[in-house]
Amino acid sequence: MNPQKLFGKMLSFYGRQLWWPVTEKGEITPTYKKRAKLSENQKLEIAIGAILTQNTDWKNVMRALENLNREKMLSCKKIANAPQAKLAALVRPSGYYNQKARKIKFFCNYLEKNYSGKIEKLFEKPVSELREELLSLHGIGNETADDIILYAAEKPVFVVDAYTKRFVGRFCGKPMQSYVENQCFFEENLPKNTKIFNEFHALIVEHGKRYCRKKPLCEECFLNNSCPFFLSGKHA
Ligand code: SF4
Structure with a gap:
């Protein structure tokens, strides 16, 4: 077939x-829902979720994202500036929490430094360039890069x-x-x-x-x- x-x-x-589940403004839990447009923050949340979902079930990632939302930490600047130990405690439910905290912190620092913290600026690049750039970053492999490109940047891979x-x-x-x-x-x-x-x-x-x-x-x-x-x- x-x-x-x-x-x-x-x-x-x-x-x-109705993938990828994201959090609506003022809510804590990501939901599956038809959305006409993703906000900048929801795009960042998808990228963070794509990193957190490495080697674990989505239900664990949801708990980590809920923790980040509860603490109003789902912003590029806040993650970039957060103490590693605080971040690790928040993403603990997703497993490998020290590594994952380092990865999302690195990613947000990179966005802050190179794109003024605006993930949409990174997403302006053509797919092949975007993919290459994502793959060059600490903690991002093929699957994570493609999750980010497909579900957050909404480009076809x-x-x-x-x-x-x-x-x-x-x-x-x-x-x-x-x-x-x-x-x-x-x-x-x-x-x-x-x-x-x-x-x-x-x-x-x-x-x-x-x-x-x-x-x-x-x-x-x-x-x-x-x-x-x-x-x-x-x-x-
Ligand atoms: S469960 Fe998988 S392997 Fe079995 S029939 Fe369905 S598609 Fe094929």
């Missing part, structure tokens, strides 16, 4: 996922994570090892469209949680009649 058809099938099964690799490996009948190989599978076979890339990645994550788990629920999966992994009997 080509990626476009697969996208349609997954979208009609699961419905829109396909995000590859562990759910994507597992699903593609099974559904395409052959594991694709590298990040770029997995990414190309989608980018070369779909219209280069931010909305589609946004929704498709979110749908794959949902599918990875519901059916295509580490131990997959293939018998119940709505995609099983076109999945080589299931059809070859590897699931049994």
Whole structure:
């Protein structure tokens, strides 16, 4: 099944996922919701969330973001100037909290120094330049950079994570090892469209949680009649 058809099938099964969850002004908890426009602060929150979500579940990141919101710390300047220990205590629920506090502090310092603290200025760059710059920063790898580009800068790159690799490996009948190989599978076979890339990645994550788990629920999966992994009997 080509990626476009697969996208349609997954979208009609699961419905829109409304990623990336962000916090409304005056609130504390990020919410999934259709938004016409992201504010500068929400874009920063997505970038911070993308760093905090490394090696942990989103529910832990939510608790860390709630802590930052409660303390009114979700601003570039405040994070850049915050004592490391204070920041680490606030992001503690997201795990690896000392490292992550250092990473978000570094990121905000970088924005302060190079873009007067305005993430939107960084996002004015073309995708390839933006990606290269993000990857050059401490603590930002492929997945985090692409999360930031797709969900905060709202530019079309396909995000590859562990759910994507597992699903593609099974559904395409052959594991694709590298990040770029997995990414190309989608980018070369779909219209280069931010909305589609946004929704498709979110749908794959949902599918990875519901059916295509580490131990997959293939018998119940709505995609099983076109999945080589299931059809070859590897699931049994
Ligand atoms: S049939 Fe199994 S391996 Fe294939 S997509 Fe569904 S859960 Fe994943």
